[in-house]
Amino acid sequence: MLTKRIIACLDIAEGRVKKGTNFENLRDAGDPVELGKMYSEQGVDELVFLDIMATIEKRDTFLDLVGRVAKEINIPFAVGGGVRAIDDIRNLLKAGADKISIGSAAITNPDLVSRASQEFGSQCIVISVDPKREGNSWKIYIKGGRERTNIDAIEFCLDMERRGAGELLVNSLDRDGTKRGYDIELLRAISQVTNLPIIASSGAGKKEDFLEVLTETDVSAVLAASLFHYQEIKIGDLKEYLKSNNISIRI
């Protein structure tokens, strides 16, 4: 039976983990490779490395990092941030990334998704969306949630599926950073219309939030960032908790 995935997301700026972490057992808690390795040892199922600065000048720093991660960590990992062109995707895959997360560019240039899935295969194309609620529907935002578009989130996810995306990473601007739990209604609405695997993101604050989204919706994976970095929840404890609540989990 396929297990539900627990994914840790690391925000990277200039090759370093953005915020300080309080892992005492790490020589260098700001080193994404060290942190990734530790998560991997704790049993995380997958990692995401997001280049949050993503300037062209700093591109090589990020590529070098991706190469180091690929050499030292043997669980799957996705990378994203500033992916705009086929060449960006090719370079990141060559450096050893398993999947590429495409954000704003999927909205401003949806043909990129069609071309990328044709050229590299659907399995490595993850679409990251930032929906925000408006009445009974959700609109897509771009540029890290700063700019509203008129695009309906559900319609957009269906379009991405048609274009060959392999997976949807669904954030929620209503829940991001609130620790009030995942956006169940949004995730349910998207998972009911698409057949793609969905990664739930934004809003996790406690173990129960993970259990709720995995029980109430048909998402395939749950993602969190600072919650894991600050060890508010340990990955091993979370997995034990979910398993004891009859969620299919790899221990």
Next chain:
Amino acid sequence: MTREQKICYPALKENYNMIAIIKYNAGNVASVANALLRFGFECEITDDPEKILTADKVIFPGQGRARPAVKDLKRKGLDVIIKKIKNPFLGICLGMQLLLPFSEEDQTECLEILEGRVKLFPNDERIPQIGWNEIIPTKDCQLFVDIQNPIYTYFVNSYYVDTEEKNILATYEYGKTKAAAIIKKNNFYGTQFHPEKSGGIGLKILENFLKL
């Protein structure tokens, strides 16, 4: 120097026990090479028929689509070469599926090394299957030495291998579908999952293969 070349370790002397990773347009060759390097096995990523035929072990990784992969193999003459390999051979993911006679992906004629068919998962499941699934060994095999149950490995696939039971070493279930996780015929092995991405257990399975 490209990133790929950096991790190539060419044969240093004639009797060198070389592991060949087949180079074609559907590989995640770097991941496999990285995994082997991690426990000290050196390898060469190559499409040279001579090197592939004389290698001690051959690994055939795969990620991508069946039709362009077969087309590229044929263009390089590797479809014929692969069938002549006598040493242990491991096809991974698409590399395993290409060992069958036919794939429903793009309706593609494949290598026909063992019987069966590559089929699309029924659409009441999320496609592709992505994630860690438990594999259940169905026969004793060297690949499972020093590995304890439960065995979770990482899968990414929209298509699955349907083959005769005699060819199957382990199975997995995705929704209502029960499929081959590991297959074997003579010296040809295949894993639907990615051992190079399956943590410590995956590395152990790879290591056991290299010790065959």
